[in-house]
Amino acid sequence: MTGTLTQRLTELAAQAPDRELIRLLYTDQPEVVLTRQRFLDAIRGTACQLQDAGTKPNDLVVIVQRDLLSLVTTFFGASMLGAIPSILPFATEKLDPNRYRVAMAALLDLARPAILATDELVRSDVEGLLPDGDSYLPRIVTIQGEFSGPLDNESHQSNADATALLQHSSGTTGLQKGVALSHRAIFEQLEAYSAALSFTQDDVVVSWLPLYHDMGLIAGFLMPLLTGAHLVLMSPFDWVRAPQMLLHEITKHRGTFCWLPNFAYNFCAQKIRDRDLEGIDLSSIRAFVNCSEPVYDASHDLFAERFAPYGVDLSKLTVCYAMAETVFAVSQTQVDAPARVDEVDRASLRQENIARPASTDLSSERIVSCGTPIRGMDVKVVDTSQAVLPDRQVGEIAVRSSYMLNEYYHRTDATEAAFFDGWYLTGDLGYLADEHVFVLGRKKDLLIVGGKNVYPQDLEALASTVEGVHPGRVAVFGVPNPQAGTEDAGLVAEVDTEDEAEQTAVRAELRRVISNGSDVTVRHIWLVPRGWLIKTSSGKVARSANRDKVLAELMAQP
Amino acid sequence: MTMSDPAIHTRLREYLTKEVLHDPSYPLKDDDALISSGLVDSFSLVDVALWVEDQFGVHIDNSELNSDTFDTVAELASYIEQHK
Numbered sequence: 001m002t003g004t005l006t007q008r009l010t011e012l013a014a015q016a017p018d019r020e021l022i023r024l025l026y027t028d029q030p031e032v033v034l035t036r037q038r039f040l041d042a043i044r045g046t047a048c049q050l051q052d053a054g055t056k057p058n059d060l061v062v063i064v065q066r067d068l069l070s071l072v073t074t075f076f077g078a079s080m081l082g083a084i085p086s087i088l089p090f091a092t093e094k095l096d097p098n099r100y101r102v103a104m105a106a107l108l109d110l111a112r113p114a115i116l117a118t119d120e121l122v123r124s125d126v127e128g129l130l131p132d133g134d135s136y137l138p139r140i141v142t143i144q145g146e147f148s149g150p151l152d153n154e155s156h157q158s159n160a161d162a163t164a165l166l167q168h169s170s171g172t173t174g175l176q177k178g179v180a181l182s183h184r185a186i187f188e189q190l191e192a193y194s195a196a197l198s199f200t201q202d203d204v205v206v207s208w209l210p211l212y213h214d215m216g217l218i219a220g221f222l223m224p225l226l227t228g229a230h231l232v233l234m235s236p237f238d239w240v241r242a243p244q245m246l247l248h249e250i251t252k253h254r255g256t257f258c259w260l261p262n263f264a265y266n267f268c269a270q271k272i273r274d275r276d277l278e279g280i281d282l283s284s285i286r287a288f289v290n291c292s293e294p295v296y297d298a299s300h301d302l303f304a305e306r307f308a309p310y311g312v313d314l315s316k317l318t319v320c321y322a323m324a325e326t327v328f329a330v331s332q333t334q335v336d337a338p339a340r341v342d343e344v345d346r347a348s349l350r351q352e353n354i355a356r357p358a359s360t361d362l363s364s365e366r367i368v369s370c371g372t373p374i375r376g377m378d379v380k381v382v383d384t385s386q387a388v389l390p391d392r393q394v395g396e397i398a399v400r401s402s403y404m405l406n407e408y409y410h411r412t413d414a415t416e417a418a419f420f421d422g423w424y425l426t427g428d429l430g431y432l433a434d435e436h437v438f439v440l441g442r443k444k445d446l447l448i449v450g451g452k453n454v455y456p457q458d459l460e461a462l463a464s465t466v467e468g469v470h471p472g473r474v475a476v477f478g479v480p481n482p483q484a485g486t487e488d489a490g491l492v493a494e495v496d497t498e499d500e501a502e503q504t505a506v507r508a509e510l511r512r513v514i515s516n517g518s519d520v521t522v523r524h525i526w527l528v529p530r531g532w533l534i535k536t537s538s539g540k541v542a543r544s545a546n547r548d549k550v551l552a553e554l555m556a557q558p
Numbered sequence: 559m560t561m562s563d564p565a566i567h568t569r570l571r572e573y574l575t576k577e578v579l580h581d582p583s584y585p586l587k588d589d590d591a592l593i594s595s596g597l598v599d600s601f602s603l604v605d606v607a608l609w610v611e612d613q614f615g616v617h618i619d620n621s622e623l624n625s626d627t628f629d630t631v632a633e634l635a636s637y638i639e640q641h642k
Binding site for chain 2: 027028092093094095237238240241242243263267271273450504505507508511512515516520521523524525
């Protein structure tokens with residue numbers, strides 16, 4: 001694979017124009033099925049609309065759309081013009097419009113997109129994002145259905161090393177770090193990752209993952225389309241209300257690959273009624289791939305047990321370690337074999353930072369392997385002074401490959417800070433053993449709730465606006481929830497009142513403000529008296545120290 | 559609109575505060591917005607549907623799991639009474 005993303009689609013369409021490429025599922029209208037050629041035609045239609053709106057090569061095109069067909073064609077339509085598409089989530093019903101505006105304003109200020117591409121369904125939200133009285137104004141383009149006209153330049157201005165797209169994490173913090181990836185890096189990743197999975201044009205990916213997330217965008221979108229495989233795509237909003245949809249589509253289209261964050265294994269195993277499993281057959285699956293949040297061994301067991309009658313066993317449950325900065329995968333376990341589980345001594349792990357094989361079951365912890373590095377990827381584990389650590393010593397995971405990000409868009413400072421001597425410091429803690437990568441958690445304070453990255457500072461800022469809470473005297477951290485297969489958001493805040501009714505009101509308001517202002521709900525809230533929180537020498541609230549203090553002293557209380 | 563059974567309201571409030579919000583002391587009112595406010599997040603919608611079906615024998619289709627169908631305890635209680 002060479003050239004640009006849309007050159008690749010054009011090449012594939014020339015090879016087999018009538019081969020089915022993408023199937024988009026809707027719950028309120030018939031599905032849309034497009035062959036390679038029809039998909040390319042639809043992309044050209046969208047590219048024309050973007051071109052008429054004045055889109056130029058290298059322009060940033062921010063895409064905020066709800067309609068799946070519009071979304072997938074706008075992404076490639078922008079790319080076809082040599083522009084840089086970036087898909088962002090649309091505002092959900094519960095989100096406070098002001099919060100949405102503030103978070104997006106941070107992105108607009110920094111990244112300065114030329115175009116905001118939207119659709120009829122969410123246009124009014126996007127129109128509300130335009131800054132007031134500023135000399136800079138992005139143009140809003142509302143993409144319409146079928147449309148085609150002459151196209152001046154079809155991606156020929158782009159070279160393979162130019163930035164092909166931007167990926168963002170969520171929240172005010174995440175939106176300020178757009179990962180810029182080149183066409184070349186994307187193709188190199190896809191080739192290396194396809195080889196690790198022996199993924200071919202005959203594979204069928206079934207996905208509900210959002211395209212504003214790296215797993216959805218790369219594994220659940222670009223990989224099948226640019227390989228010429230078949231993609232069946234549904235909306236995360238439909239899946240979360242009817243998780244059985246995913247299994248029915250796998251059955252119907254003989255799905256072979258499906259990427260899921262860990263919580264989804266629990267979700268599928270726990271929340272689908274027996275009667276909704278009638279007719280399900282998952283025997284076509286070559287691999288479910290668990291990725292984007294810490295993997296619980298128990299989640300795999302639960303899923304394998306629940307779906308054993310439908311053709312699933314542990315050898316179909318694979319694991320991947322991935323990040324936007326390397327386009328996607330760093331490592332992957334073998335397809336058709338159960339993921340290796342490392343039983344290590346808990347005390348050595350906690351106290352000495354060494355993952356020693358356990359001598360007894362009683363004091364052991366089961367760590368699931370994230371597999372071995374894919375082709376062209378170097379992985380090492382380093383200590384705080386960047387010295388390489390031997391196997392089984394816990395440190396920060398660092399990675400290096402020829403398919404890394406070009407930069408954090410318009411953030412030279414962040415780009416420089418992320419690398420040390422050519423190695424990208426991931427911020428993840430883990431260890432290596434026999435070339436297997438084991439990921440234990442985050443060095444930085446970041447929560448991963450249901451596969452979504454959540455920056456605690458965003459939630460703390462929201463909590464600080466609640467009356468009765470001391471501004472800045474708040475800590476947010478993750479609390480493991482093995483039952484749900486993910487972590488929950490926990491919040492501890494200093495308040496003056498000891499009155500029970502007033503505390504209840506503060507709790508309710510904290511829940512409301514965080515639900516309306518972020519992607520998550522907060523599950524645990526602890527209110528503590530002034531002076532309870534541990535501070536750093538610089539006077540900041542120390543998140544991990546307070547997390548430990550809360551879990552030790554308060555966790556048993558409601 | 560018929561007045562719904564107060565016992566259904568009580569059971570719904572108890573279930574939602576305990577099992578969904580994990581905060582039995584939460585002062586949930588019958589007309590508090592649940593879905594449009596994000597109080598009940600999207601991951602919990604299926605739980606609510608499963609619980610309602612188990613408790614009341616009323617099936618809520620996935621296409622109805624949104625704030626247009628019900629957004630408050632009072633509206634959910636009416637929905638249950640109408641479909642029983």
